[in-house]
Amino acid sequence: MTAQFPIEQFIVASPRVALRGEYGRVFDLHPALYGLTVGAYLAYLGVMAVAFMAPDLVIPMAIFVLFVIAGFGTPALWAxxxxxxxxxxxxxxxxxxxxxxxxxxxLSGRQTAVQVLIMPALILVWGICIAIIAANV
Incomplete structure (x- = not known):
């Protein structure tokens, strides 16, 4: 660059980020994020079951719960x-x-948590809003 500001002054070593698989687990996300995601989906199904309680909905709700558990349980067993x-x-x-x-x-840990949990959280909030609307109609 110049005599006053040599190029070596501006070279900064990049921080080393652990590569996939170096964490000692199969999936790179923390298991708590998976648990919170499953919990939010099951909470949504619980809100819908309570809000629209009917004998005809028992079998569909059981199927939905089984799909959520299978969707997250199968990769957990695979891991x-x-x-x-x-x-x-x-x-x-x-x-x-x-x-x-x-x-x-x-991504920072907070950004990762937000990115992973935003959709389940919004679905849960949407379900609560629908339940409130249905209760007032």
Missing amino acids: RTASPPPGRRPDWDSFMRDGFECMTGH
Whole structure:
């Protein structure tokens, strides 16, 4: 650049982000995010079951619950069949501190949680709003 500002002054080493699989688990997201997602979907189904309680809805609600459990339970069982990679699984604090590396770049732990939980949370809020509207009609 110049004599006063050599190029070496501006070169900064990039922080090393752990690559996929280096965390010691099969999936890169923290398991609590999966649990919160399943909980939000099951809470939505519970709100709908209570709001529109009818004998005809027992079988459809049971099918919906089975689909949610199967949709998240099957990958969880699949992950347990794989041999654990070397390393220690990070706890929640280290996940929130280190974040998550996705295809579009690095996300902080908070950004990752928001990105994963926004849809289940909005669906749950929508279900509560529908239940309130149905109760007042």
